[in-house]
Amino acid sequence: MSTPLAEVERKPLTKKELAAEHPTWCPGCGDFSVLALYFKLMEKRRIWHEKVTTVAGIGCSSRFPYFVQAHGAHFIHGRALPFATGLSLSRPDLHVFVFGGDGDAFSIGGNHFNHCARKNVKLTYLVMDNQVYGLTKKQTSPTSPIGFKSKTDTWGAQDEPVNPMRQALTAGATFVARTTHTNPKHLLEVMEQAMDHDGFSFIECLSECTEFFEGAFDSSNPRKGGEFLEMPQGHDVTDEMAAYRIAGVPFPGHFGVFYKVQKTTKNAKEAEINRRLREKVKGLEDWQILQQNFDRMK
Amino acid sequence: MSESTAKATASGGGPKISKVSEAVIRIAGNSQDGIQAIGGFLARLAGRSEQEVMTFMTIPSTISGGPSIFQVRIGSGEVLSSGDEADVLLAFYQHSYENHIGFLKDSGVVLYDSSHVTPNEDWQKKYRHVGVGISELTVEAIGGTAKDKGKNIFALGLVARMFDLDVSKLERLIDERFRGKVSTVAETALTAFRAGYGYMQTSLAEHYQFTPPQKRGKEQVVMNGNEALAYGLLAAGVRFGAGYPITPWSDLMEILRNELPKYGGTFVQAEDELAAVSMALGASYAGRVAVTGSSGPGLSLKGEAIGWGVMAEMPLVVVDVQRGGPSTGMPTNIEQSDLNIACFGGHGDSPRVVLAPASVEDCFYTAIEAVNLARRYSVPVIILTDQAISTRIEAFSMPDLKTVVQDITPDLSTRADHKPYDLKAADGVTRHAAPGTRIESGVYPVVTGLEHDELGHPTSSPKLHLAMTAKRRRKLQALARTLPKPELFGAPEGNVLLVGWGSTKGSLHEAVEVARAAGDSVSCLHIRNVSPLPEGLEQIFDGFNHIFVVEVNDEGLYGYGQLAGLLRARYCDGRIQGINKTDGLTWRVRDVLARVKEKLASPKNS
Numbered sequence: 001m002s003t004p005l006a007e008v009e010r011k012p013l014t015k016k017e018l019a020a021e022h023p024t025w026c027p028g029c030g031d032f033s034v035l036a037l038y039f040k041l042m043e044k045r046r047i048w049h050e051k052v053t054t055v056a057g058i059g060c061s062s063r064f065p066y067f068v069q070a071h072g073a074h075f076i077h078g079r080a081l082p083f084a085t086g087l088s089l090s091r092p093d094l095h096v097f098v099f100g101g102d103g104d105a106f107s108i109g110g111n112h113f114n115h116c117a118r119k120n121v122k123l124t125y126l127v128m129d130n131q132v133y134g135l136t137k138k139q140t141s142p143t144s145p146i147g148f149k150s151k152t153d154t155w156g157a158q159d160e161p162v163n164p165m166r167q168a169l170t171a172g173a174t175f176v177a178r179t180t181h182t183n184p185k186h187l188l189e190v191m192e193q194a195m196d197h198d199g200f201s202f203i204e205c206l207s208e209c210t211e212f213f214e215g216a217f218d219s220s221n222p223r224k225g226g227e228f229l230e231m232p233q234g235h236d237v238t239d240e241m242a243a244y245r246i247a248g249v250p251f252p253g254h255f256g257v258f259y260k261v262q263k264t265t266k267n268a269k270e271a272e273i274n275r276r277l278r279e280k281v282k283g284l285e286d287w288q289i290l291q292q293n294f295d296r297m298k
Numbered sequence: 299m300s301e302s303t304a305k306a307t308a309s310g311g312g313p314k315i316s317k318v319s320e321a322v323i324r325i326a327g328n329s330q331d332g333i334q335a336i337g338g339f340l341a342r343l344a345g346r347s348e349q350e351v352m353t354f355m356t357i358p359s360t361i362s363g364g365p366s367i368f369q370v371r372i373g374s375g376e377v378l379s380s381g382d383e384a385d386v387l388l389a390f391y392q393h394s395y396e397n398h399i400g401f402l403k404d405s406g407v408v409l410y411d412s413s414h415v416t417p418n419e420d421w422q423k424k425y426r427h428v429g430v431g432i433s434e435l436t437v438e439a440i441g442g443t444a445k446d447k448g449k450n451i452f453a454l455g456l457v458a459r460m461f462d463l464d465v466s467k468l469e470r471l472i473d474e475r476f477r478g479k480v481s482t483v484a485e486t487a488l489t490a491f492r493a494g495y496g497y498m499q500t501s502l503a504e505h506y507q508f509t510p511p512q513k514r515g516k517e518q519v520v521m522n523g524n525e526a527l528a529y530g531l532l533a534a535g536v537r538f539g540a541g542y543p544i545t546p547w548s549d550l551m552e553i554l555r556n557e558l559p560k561y562g563g564t565f566v567q568a569e570d571e572l573a574a575v576s577m578a579l580g581a582s583y584a585g586r587v588a589v590t591g592s593s594g595p596g597l598s599l600k601g602e603a604i605g606w607g608v609m610a611e612m613p614l615v616v617v618d619v620q621r622g623g624p625s626t627g628m629p630t631n632i633e634q635s636d637l638n639i640a641c642f643g644g645h646g647d648s649p650r651v652v653l654a655p656a657s658v659e660d661c662f663y664t665a666i667e668a669v670n671l672a673r674r675y676s677v678p679v680i681i682l683t684d685q686a687i688s689t690r691i692e693a694f695s696m697p698d699l700k701t702v703v704q705d706i707t708p709d710l711s712t713r714a715d716h717k718p719y720d721l722k723a724a725d726g727v728t729r730h731a732a733p734g735t736r737i738e739s740g741v742y743p744v745v746t747g748l749e750h751d752e753l754g755h756p757t758s759s760p761k762l763h764l765a766m767t768a769k770r771r772r773k774l775q776a777l778a779r780t781l782p783k784p785e786l787f788g789a790p791e792g793n794v795l796l797v798g799w800g801s802t803k804g805s806l807h808e809a810v811e812v813a814r815a816a817g818d819s820v821s822c823l824h825i826r827n828v829s830p831l832p833e834g835l836e837q838i839f840d841g842f843n844h845i846f847v848v849e850v851n852d853e854g855l856y857g858y859g860q861l862a863g864l865l866r867a868r869y870c871d872g873r874i875q876g877i878n879k880t881d882g883l884t885w886r887v888r889d890v891l892a893r894v895k896e897k898l899a900s901p902k903n904s
Contacts, residue, residue: 017740021755049742053733055580065744066755071733073583074746074756075576076606082540082573086580086588087733089564090538094733112576115569270564277559287703289560290532294696296474297519298346 012043020069030181030207030217031061031128037188038068038097041195044188052095055084057109059101060135061128061207078109081116081125088123089267095195096123103133106142106162117171119266120199126191128181128207129164131216138212145251148213164204165247165258169240175201176243176259181208182221183228186255193257199265206252220252231256314504315462320373321506322381323457324401326394329358329366332450333390337368338691339454339471344372345520345693346467348511352804353522353691354380354884357630365393370691374511378804378811380690382886386460388453389415390432399425409456411449428502430456432494439493440486448490455494462507465495517696523661523687523801527617528553530665531589533699535706536615537563538581538588540574545629546685547593547619554589571599575616579603582612583745585708585732587672591617594627597639597680604678605644606747608770610754611719611728613672613679615665620684622882631882632686634800635851637860640680641829647767649774651679652829656803658687659694660826666702673706675773676728682828684850686884687801708732715739719752719766725776726769778830783838788814788821791841794894796822797874798848799861802885806848809890820894825861836869845874846897848890853878875903 018039025031042052049070056062058077065072075083080098088096105113105127116125132150133139140150140157143164147156168176175197179190187205194201206217218224231254236242243259281289323340325333337353344351350373358364371381383403389395389410395417399408402425410417412429421427436449451472458468472491476484521529528550531539539558541551555565568574574590581588592600597618607614620636622628640652651671655664661683668679715738716731723729731743744754749763757763788810798806803824813820823838825831839845847862853876858866862876877893879885897903 020742048736049740050734050736065746069740070742071731071735072742072744073580073610074744074748075579076602076747079572079576079603082568082576083580083583085566085573086538086540086577086582087584088580089566089577090581090584090586090588091734111569112573115573270559274559274562274564278562281560285703286561286705287533287699290529290703291699293529293557294519294699297342297521297525298517298696 010046010048012046013049014043015039017049018042018069019067021066023067024063025060026211028208028210029060030130030205030209031064033181033184033187034061034099034126034128034205034207035064035067037184037191040188041191045192045195047095051093052097053087055080055087055096055098057100057104058135059104059133060130060209061099061101062104064099078104078107079112080104081109081112084123085116085119085121085266088121089270092267092271098123098125100125100127101134102127102129102131102141102143102162102164106164106167110142113167114171117168117173117200117202120172120174120263122199122265122267124191124194124197124201124203126194126203126205127164129204130207130209130213131161132209132213134209134212163247166244168202168204169244169247169259173202173259174199174261174263175257177202177257178204178253178255180206180217180220180228180255182217182223183255186228190257193260197260199263217252220255226252229254231258313502316504316506317509318506319375319509320371320377321386321461321508322369322371322384323386323388324367324369324384324398325388325453326365326367326398327390328363330363331390333366333368335475336388336450336454336457337370339468339475340370340372340457341691341693342471342520343463343468344370345518346471347464348518349374349508349693350377350511351520351691351693352377352380354686355689357689365397367394367398372508374509378808379887380884382888386457388457390449391415409453409460430497430501432456435493435497436490440490448486451487451490452494455491455496456498458491459495459498460502460505462505518693519696520691520693521658522689522691523655523658523683524550524619524689525553526658526661527655527665527681527683528557530662531615531669532557532561533662533697533703534666534669535586535704536589536669537561537586538565538578538584539563540566540568540577540581540588540590541592542568542571542574542596544593544596546621546688547591547596547617550591550617550619550688571596572603575600575603575614579607579612579614582607582614583730583732585710585734586706587613587615587669589615589617591619593619593621593629594623594636595625597636597643601639601643604650604680605646605648607678608644608648608650609747609749610745611676611770612730612745613676615668615672616678616680618680618682619688620682622880628882630685632684632801632850632884633880633882634682634684634802634849635860635880636682637799637828637851637864640682641864647771649771650829651675651677651774651777652682653679654682654800654826654828655687656800656824656826657694658690658692661687662697664826666704669706671777674727675777676730677774682800684801690801710734712736712738715741716743717752718743718745718754719750719769721752721765721769726772727776774830778833781827781830781832783832783834784823784825784827786821786823786838789819790821790838792819792821793842794818794820794844794846794898795839795842796820796846796848796890796894797825797861797865798822799825799828802848802850805885805887805890808887809894812887813891813894828861828864831864831868835865836871839869839871839873843873844898844903845871846877846894847874848877848885850880850885851878852880
């Protein structure tokens with residue numbers, strides 16, 4: 001397939017062309033880093049404005065689409081994934097990126113996370129996990145560690161937190177990775193791999209909320225005296241059980257691609273059903289296909 | 299059975315033949331007996347014979363089995379409702395016989411399976427009883443392996459002979475239905491049919507013949523409301539849908555799942571109602587209006603996302619096949635009690651379009667209208683059908699599909715700049731540039747549920763919230779101005795105006811005919827554009843002393859059904875009163891008229 005000349009001549013987009021509204025995030029928020037690297041990804045991979053769509057639900061991180069100069073949709077709380085599913089299945093020509101927080105992914109939208117993963121819908125889902133509800137000002141989130149003092153657990157969080165890696169693996173996600181906002185190089189690498197994955201690619205990116213959970217991820221940040229642990233040497237990304245075991249390493253745990261396998265996407269399966277059924281109505285216009293049904297109902 | 303004056307007696311001592319212009323046949327049995335198939339064959343035959351037909355069925359909400367009926371009314375003239383009373387009751391069991399004999403006309407015919415039914419002596423004096431050992435004779439005819447299989451087709455043979463139906467057409471229908479399965483299945487079915495037909499030849503003293511139908515000269519199709527709606531969506535160009543199983547919406551979604559891929563489209567069975575509506579909105583955002591649907595409880599669940607559609611001004615079609623509510627309610631019964639949630643079921647000011655098709659044929663065309671309104675006004679459109687119309691079979695003229703089927707492929711061509719929520723747009727209507735559209739100015743729009751500026755960026759400016767709220771309202775007011783005034787059935791002036799909406803149109807029209815024949819001054823206005831309402835209804839109301847809004851819902855806390863409440867709010871007209879019921883069944887003509895009489899006799903109205 002040849003690329004039209006005009007496309008070749010288009011210069012990679014710069015940050016200036018990609019930045020829209022100035023982010024409303026608090027100073028020091030980890031989400032800035034994710035946004036900057038998203039721009040970098042588009043620049044590096046020469047993705048044009050119109051070829052990418054940024055979708056989000058509700059939460060601090062879900063304000064993302066407003067900050068990107070490209071087509072974007074800010075949907076309702078927890079339902080960004082099904083919205084993106086409708087988009088992805090309708091438009092194979094687009095890169096669909098979904099951004100959201102831990103509340104969107106694992107609480108109000110938990111069911112959609114599981115089903116989007118098992119259906120292997122082609123899209124990239126990046127969850128900026130800050131382990132706290134920030135937009136509503138410090139309530140317990142599904143990933144808050146036990147003992148975290150929030151306004152709804154003033155004595156410390158009580159419930160066992162969700163383990164995003166294990167959740168994704170159990171749900172059947174075909175690409176499962178973990179990274180952190182304090183390691184830009186790693187974050188970009190993981191995003192690139194996720195984008196190139198043909199299927200549902202899930203990234204958990206630790207993204208600190210300096211306002212309501214300051215220092216939450218220091219133990220993973222060498223600059224704060226912590227340790228950034230890459231995946232164990234020789235980890236086989238197709239070994240689901242190994243990935244599950246590594247996901248159980250206590251916080252801050254490991255970072256990198258936990259799991260990656262190739263499975264037929266929902267998009268490809270539906271395309272195959274289409275191909276098979278369209279074979280039977282080959283050469284017919286839409287009205288003639290419908291006429292066949294009506295003729296049977298005479 | 300409307301009998302004509304000419305009663306012919308066949309020569310040679312054969313059965314007497316009476317000419318009839320229409321007949322109501324009620325088939326009562328259990329849901330697994332295939333009684334729907336008998337009714338379906340009769341309905342399809344009527345369609346192929348240019349007769350009018352309407353059916354009515356009840357289904358048990360149990361998983362398998364349970365009493366069930368299928369009523370079919372066939373007429374050589376106009377058929378408006380499925381009929382208040384039956385001319386013939388076909389009863390398979392004692393419970394079918396006992397529970398449904400009350401629906402039979404005086405001196406009507408009970409055709410019963412003497413293998414299962416013991417007739418009652420008193421009833422034998424009142425109704426003509428014809429006992430046939432349907433179960434035994436079927437086994438005798440087709441072999442004893444499948445005890446209960448085939449007796450429906452045997453019974454169809456009995457009815458075919460009784461009404462002198464076109465045997466070759468019926469045999470072709472049976473063959474079409476069973477062909478494709480194992481070849482012996484079609485043969486066995488035909489054997490059962492012929493056995494029933496042959497048996498009746500000798501055992502009934504009176505046969506009936508339909509008078510020739512009024513020639514329509516146009517081919518007819520026969521289908522139920524769910525089918526018509528599904529095919530309407532396909533004709534309208536919808537190529538993406540998502541849904542979650544719920545009765546009675548499921549059949550519609552199954553059709554879309556099986557048909558859409560033929561057109562290059564997709565239907566997704568979603569994990570829940572929230573996902574279904576969200577997927578449809580995502581697909582609409584992708585550039586081509588998509589559909590989701592459900593029944594009662596599902597519409598409640600979709601509410602938040604529909605509100606997003608209103609705010610983001612995203613086209614969407616939502617089908618609600620209403621059933622008895624609230625909550626899980628009565629899943630297999632009809633009710634028209636979702637009007638309020640359809641019109642007002644969103645937080646905030648969230649005007650949307652609501653349409654209610656009046657007949658099976660109208661389901662087909664309403665689907666197309668819904669798609670076009672959603673696109674033209676960039677707004678969610680809710681189609682309110684109900685359990686009765688979804689399962690009701692009617693015959694209607696074959697649409698000219700070549701001209702009806704439309705192509706709504708999105709335009710993704712590059713544009714200089716784009717501002718979706720342009721406050722200066724004509725009538726306040728938003729136009730979206732779908733993802734994939736290159737915008738040369740480099741400024742891209744966002745679609746959102748937050749109050750926003752003209753590019754879709756969030757704002758909490760009071761001025762903008764005022765302007766945008768007005769914009770979302772104004773475009774539907776503009777739509778209202780384009781709606782045709784609903785047609786009045788009956789005289790434009792008189793004593794009583796019945797007002798109905800949705801699937802009750804046929805019954806109300808028939809009520810008007812019956813009332814006028816009896817010298818009563820009754821007319822009917824039927825509303826299919828529920829929101830926004832068409833303009834000028836007050837001029838129609840002005841021609842009448844009483845306005846009775848007939849609905850299958852409750853009179854509510856203040857004495858008015860859901861449409862009645864809406865009309866009272868809109869027109870502040872004290873004459874508007876409600877005639878309501880919630881027994882899970884469609885309106886019978888005589889019940890409507892009895893309630894009108896009752897209403898007129900009340901001190902308030904005299």
